[in-house]
Amino acid sequence: MDGLHRAMEDWFNLSTYLGFRLREWAQEDDYRRLASGGEIAPNGTKRAFTLGDIRLFDSGNRPVSIAEFIENFDAVARSNVKFSWQKNHDHGEEKLLSSNPRNPSRDALRSLHNIVSRFARIVGLDKTDIPLAVYKGSFGEKFFIHSKVIASTLRTLAKKTYNLTDRDLQRHYKYTSHSLRAGAAVILHAAGINAIQIKFLLRWRSDSFFLYLRNVAHLSEQQNRAINQLASATQSEVTAARAASRLIPNIV
Template structure:
């Protein structure tokens, strides 16, 4: 299948019932939205069962085989664990200076996409930003300074 419309019954931005067109990416399977969706639905079928339509798709099997849900606290905990190991931070460092949350992924993605040369309209579309508030995260980024020095605008 090359493309498919997918209806999201629950969205964080309250656009419940929103439909999005997803497409296959055979040249880069790690960026293939349809393959990812297939993997998510397959995992859900194994862990929960396809007849459970009132449960979010974001599930995984825990350490003891139990059904667990992916939510903001799980994401924040995972990000903090990764940050501690990557940057050799202490729990005190994390509490005082760093607030790793699920929002960090979206803000970080905006910075990464912009540094890769993706324009603001594309970033807004790709990351489902309703406003231009992602510009707040683009400050103090070396790539932007280099562009400014070359005379480019954001």
């Protein structure tokens, strides 16, 4: 439960909702050990999320403690996650996460529950200024998640998913922590979310996310449906026009 792969699963799922930049949740390689305390941002806060960046609420909008959330997942209906530091300087911005009971494996709030529970076991709830992205090594060592293990995990997943070789990865593909942010934009775009919503949900000031969009099958299927709807509507109009013409007498 506390190993790297389970931790990555939770953070990757959460990134689908929040579109993380590396330093908003993980560390550079130089800061991988917990003893460092995590990297400090230029505005004086920790670059990556800490317990102090999470606010929890029940269905009546009453505050819920982290300890209660760990004990009882159902006690929380939503969470506000604060970005104490951001590359775009919108420091302190908050994003809301709500439960997704229809698909628990893709529930961002469930992933957040796993993350804070793992942190409590590895570090402790009294360490409110330590970044949350932690895991245990093979021999029980305590580490921060950092850029190199993120890239390595993504490359392993890509090789297995797309049957790629190491040479394929080296020549044609580049998987880094930023792939998560770009991937979140692709997922939302393919689902029909418009550009303004994508910018708001993933905290993009510009339209630069368009650079990451891909020709995916789902978009082609959406295009087919749109054309089919138009064709059906046009055919209905033609049929209606023909029927109406039969009711209008010829005028000499």
